[in-house]
Amino acid sequence: MTETKTAPQQASPFSFEPYPLVAGEEYMNEAQVEHFRNILKTWKADLMAEVDRTVHHMQDEAANFPDPNDRATQESEFSLELRTRDRERKLIKKIEESLETLEHGEYGFCETCGVEIGIRRLEARPTASQCIDCKTLDELREKQLG
Structure with a gap:
């Protein structure tokens, strides 16, 4: 009988309840x-x-x-x-x-332009330090240069 090895479980921050957004709530x-x-x-x-x-x-x-x-x-x-x-x-x-x-x-604020990154983006990537627009521009620059 052979032993079956399983891949190690990847640690994930995604086992949480999403934050319940409330209209007019301060960011x-x-x-x-x-x-x-x-x-x-x-x-x-x-x-x-x-x-x-x-x-x-x-x-x-x-x-x-x-x-x-x-x-x-x-x-x-x-x-x-x-x-x-x-x-x-x-x-x-x-x-x-x-x-x-x-x-x-x-x-929660973009280190490049200072705007709100957004609750859902932070839940998807809790270590995000840029808003989606600045991150997209950085990735385009990186793609063009390298």
């Missing part, structure tokens, strides 16, 4: 700030737990296989896992930066 009021603080902290905690699981998995699964193909397979799996964790490490840094802007009252 980034205390309830909205708390909503995003919870999303960001939960997401960060999930990512940190995944890092811990990876460390334990690599320690537990590390073996010196006599067969070169088995060793190569294990090294390839570990390499892929480490690349994924490196991307998550960078994401954790962005989450921490978002939490900092939240504490300074700057969260």
Whole structure:
């Protein structure tokens, strides 16, 4: 009987109730700030737990296989896992930066033009630091230059 390996669960901030929008409500009021603080902290905690699981998995699964193909397979799996964790490490840094802007009252506003990013965009990408228009322009410039 062969053991089936499943891909590790990707940490996700998307297991929350969407913020109930109210007409005339002030943007980034205390309830909205708390909503995003919870999303960001939960997401960060999930990512940190995944890092811990990876460390334990690599320690537990590390073996010196006599067969070169088995060793190569294990090294390839570990390499892929480490690349994924490196991307998550960078994401954790962005989450921490978002939490900092939240504490300074700057969260939810475009760092380029200063307009509101929008509740739904922030729920889709809690670390967004630009409005959709500025982000689109940046991506077009990047595409043209590189």
